[in-house]
Amino acid sequence: MPVFSVPKEVAVGTAMLGIAFATGVLAGKRYPLIFGTPKSPRSIIGKSSPIRQYILDHSLREHPILKKLRLLTADHPWGRMMVSCDQAQFMANLVKLIKAKKVIEIGVFTGYNALNMALVLPDNGRVVACDINEDYVKIGKPLWKEAGVDHKIDLRIKPAIQTLDELLASGEEETFDFAFIDADKESYNEYYEKCLRLIKKGGIIAIDNVLWNGKVLNPRKDDLAAQSIHHLNEKLLRDARVNISMIPMGDGFTLAFKL
Ligand code: SAM
Ligand code: CA
CATH class of the missing domain: 3.40.50.150 (Vaccinia Virus protein VP39)
Structure with a gap:
């Protein structure tokens, strides 16, 4: 088993009321990517942006238990409080x-x-x-x-x-x-x-x-x-x-x- 695993996140964006809405798939798990709602962390580069995905795909080396905690936290109503x-x-x-x-x-x-x-x-x-x-x-x-x-x-x-x-x-x-x-x-x-x-x-x-x-x-x-x-x-x-x-x-x- 690899020590680190990189999340595979596929985002599909749509526009509504001037706010970018998207849904994503992170390690096979769908989660909302609505900017500024309790489910999505704040981010300079939009969570659904392809460039953000590129950054994660080419730099993230996340310990498997950290990843487990991140996914668990993402399901929390205040999951967006988690650090990126x-x-x-x-x-x-x-x-x-x-x-x-x-x-x-x-x-x-x-x-x-x-x-x-x-x-x-x-x-x-x-x-x-x-x-x-x-x-x-x-x-x-x-x-x-x-x-x-x-x-x-x-x-x-x-x-x-x-x-x-x-x-x-x-x-x-x-x-x-x-x-x-x-x-x-x-x-x-x-x-x-x-x-x-x-x-x-x-x-x-x-x-x-x-x-x-x-x-x-x-x-x-x-x-x-x-x-x-x-x-x-x-x-x-x-x-x-x-x-x-x-x-x-x-x-x-x-x-x-x-x-
Ligand atoms: N650093 C965390 C992470 O790695 O995901 C995220 C922290 S979250 C943005 C802010 C936290 O501050 C909450 O868990 C909240 O309970 C805590 N908090 C709020 N007021 C506080 C206080 N006066 N003293 C200590 N913790 C407080
Ligand atoms: Ca913070």
Whole structure:
């Protein structure tokens, strides 16, 4: 059996009310590809785009248990909250490249990316996985065990701010190598500031959904998530504590490299 398998996704697009609707076949499993509905993840390149399919066909090397969790999550009513598989692979490559041992994930959902990072950490590595919703995490937990990496995932079910404060209070400042911020968008600035303290110099903070489905272009006053993301984007541009890159992958994510 191959270690990695590439999804075979065939998309057929139709147009309706200016929104692209499509259905797809992923590993023989039909799933809706409607942009912006709870079933489909946000993506810069439309999920039904042939070029997106080409990218996946020519780069994705997904561990079979990760794939199993992705398909399981795709059936969840909030499946679109899951990080995109190519973006997760990119983060795993970064985690490996910097030889990370300790990483934080803020917003775990069903645990796709927690598993993704645990798979590339050394056996004594640790993912501090923060979420408030145990029901979501319960979906992926058995697969963490099946992959033999559950001992690397330290799940903390409570508001992430509280977990980050506890890590700081217990002397873990500047001991983490990598953080992925992907929970409630209104708290992004606080997550970023606390992660910056927890991360070592040379460590990386990845911040997800920085384009927020395009809404950062003209954030409405009453859209607190869009406002929060846009303010952090503006702040990061001028933040001398980090070098940054904004990557147009998934719904956009920024990498901040601590100086
Ligand atoms: N990173 C995940 C993945 O790999 O698929 C997706 C995370 S999902 C976009 C956001 C998650 O943040 C949800 O599971 C939600 O329960 C969690 N969340 C929301 N508010 C939170 C908070 N205050 N503290 C911790 N987690 C929170
Ligand atoms: Ca996200």
